[in-house]
Amino acid sequence: MESCYYVPIDRPETQTPEAGAGVEYFQPTEATQSVWAATMQHGGPPSGLMMRSLLRCDPDPGQRFTRVTTEILGPIGLGVNRIRAQVIRPGRQISLVGTDLEVRQSDGSFRLAARSVGWRLRTADTSAIVEEPAPLTPLPAELTPVAGVTGNEDLGVDWGTTGFIGSIESATIAGRTGDTPAVWIRPAIPLVGGEEISDLESVFSVIDIANGMGTRLRTDEWTWMNTDTTVHLTRTPSGPWVGIDADMVQGPEGFGATFGDLYDTEGFIGRSAQTVLLSRR
Numbered sequence: 001m002e003s004c005y006y007v008p009i010d011r012p013e014t015q016t017p018e019a020g021a022g023v024e025y026f027q028p029t030e031a032t033q034s035v036w037a038a039t040m041q042h043g044g045p046p047s048g049l050m051m052r053s054l055l056r057c058d059p060d061p062g063q064r065f066t067r068v069t070t071e072i073l074g075p076i077g078l079g080v081n082r083i084r085a086q087v088i089r090p091g092r093q094i095s096l097v098g099t100d101l102e103v104r105q106s107d108g109s110f111r112l113a114a115r116s117v118g119w120r121l122r123t124a125d126t127s128a129i130v131e132e133p134a135p136l137t138p139l140p141a142e143l144t145p146v147a148g149v150t151g152n153e154d155l156g157v158d159w160g161t162t163g164f165i166g167s168i169e170s171a172t173i174a175g176r177t178g179d180t181p182a183v184w185i186r187p188a189i190p191l192v193g194g195e196e197i198s199d200l201e202s203v204f205s206v207i208d209i210a211n212g213m214g215t216r217l218r219t220d221e222w223t224w225m226n227t228d229t230t231v232h233l234t235r236t237p238s239g240p241w242v243g244i245d246a247d248m249v250q251g252p253e254g255f256g257a258t259f260g261d262l263y264d265t266e267g268f269i270g271r272s273a274q275t276v277l278l279s280r281r
Contacts, residue, residue: 149213
């Protein structure tokens with residue numbers, strides 16, 4: 001198994017200092033590889049890398065991320081990745097931060113491949129009015145996690161242990177939505193080499209997988225690639241594990257959507273939604 005998803009690298013010689021101002025460069029490892037094609041990354045690690053970028057962009061200790069939308073604008077290749085964040089809408093109570101992820105092409109130029117934008121809201125004590133779904137149980141500590149997402153006869157799809165899927169640990173339990181199980185998932189390796197992954201980075205590195213967990217479609221008959229992932233948080237996640245209870249709705253016109261309830265080991269943390277392009281093999 002690879003030791004991390006991304007190796008930080010110096011600015012390529014083909015990039016001028018001006019072009020590199022405020023920009024970070026990374027080399028993706030094979031642990032980012034998608035299940036759909038060996039030439040592109042799974043949506044999870046880039047989402048985690050962009051969350052890392054959002055967290056480091058002019059951080060405000062009095063604000064928390066409450067909604068993050070990631071748009072996948074094209075195949076996220078395995079060439080050098082370039083990433084940069086900016087504050088789009090500053091504010092003391094509400095701010096909006098965005099980050100772009102570009103991939104180097106064979107001619108040395110960079111193509112925009114994905115973009116994340118996140119709303120940050122000021123924090124306040126609202127513990128007296130908390131109302132949320134019951135926690136997801138049993139917890140990972142009470143289960144026996146396995147490498148990848150495989151080995152459970154109740155799963156709609158056995159995703160195996162190739163590429164990104166092989167870099168995660170998972171444990172399945174009874175779900176509450178749809179007819180597929182809920183899944184506890186966490187990355188088994190760091191996001192960036194030499195760094196300890198944060199809880200938000202960990203959660204966002206695997207949330208994209210909800211699209212593969214909420215259906216019983218057969219991969220030899222259909223593909224269902226998502227073009228985006230939006231996550232609404234009701235509190236800041238704690239710990240590396242995220243519980244995903246997902247359900248995909250297949251529409252009659254070639255597209256659908258996957259909706260997921262999200263949990264950490266302390267309880268409910270929010271919901272995700274993904275647009276899905278349905279294609280017959």
